[in-house]
Amino acid sequence: MSGKANFESTRRRLSGQQAETVDRLTKAAVAILRTHGFSALTIRMVAGEAGVAPATAYTYFSSKSHLVAELFWRRLDALPHEADSEQDRESQVCSVLRSVALLVSDEPELAAAVTTAMMADDPDVEHLRARIGKNIRERLVEALGPEHDADVLEALEIAWSGALVRAGMGYESYSQIADRLEITARLIMAGHDNS
Structure with a gap:
């Protein structure tokens, strides 16, 4: 995880002790989500x-939606962010989308909570949505x-956000969504390359 995420929350910069308190709160939230x-x-x-x-x-947290959105943000920010120069462009894009789709795949209660929380009409959640979107956009641009073509980038962003909502609604597992995202990304990129 980048050092910045440890000492910065949605609402303010954190001292070491404050960051520890936020970490305790986020860990407690995960434990409660698993059981309740x-x-x-x-x-x-x-x-x-x-x-x-x-x-x-x-x-630190204005609402439970803010807390859960912060959990997702921290996990996303902790994912490695470097493009793999050994892979072709299409494979790099698929890798980015797969890693985001599988971020909470092994925790169904958290995954469902993230989907609900991210839709909240809360200024702190709106701020985190923007941060999350920017982070994923940067990953896609790197890949x-x-x-890159701006239309391809936008289509990929729409694909990942729609796929995560679909998984969060329980239509398919996150693993299935990751596979579908890869197929969708390849179709988008192939369609653009053929135009």
Whole structure:
């Protein structure tokens, strides 16, 4: 994970002790999601699990959606970000999309919570959506190369966001979605190359 993510949250920069508190809160949230799911999750419950006063927890997270979106952001930010020069452009794009699709695939409760949380009408979640979108865009641009077509980039972004919503709604597993994203990316790129 980059050092910046440890000391920066959506709302403010964090000292070492504050970053530790946020880490405890996010770990507690994952534990509660595993046993109770998103609908039962509350900031108060997370604070209790983390051994933190509820008022303190609310200084870091405005809502449970904000907390879950922050969890996803931290995991995304921790993913390796370098393009593999050994792979062709299409394979690099597929690798980016697969890694994002599988980010929470082994934790179904968290995956479902992320889908719900990311749709919240909360300024802190909106900020995180923008950060997440920018991070994934940067990964795709790296994979596509400097002379990429803006329409291809946008189509790939629409494909990954739609695929993750589809998986979050339970239509298919995240592994199936990762496979479908790869097929979709190859079709988008082949269609562009043939035009």
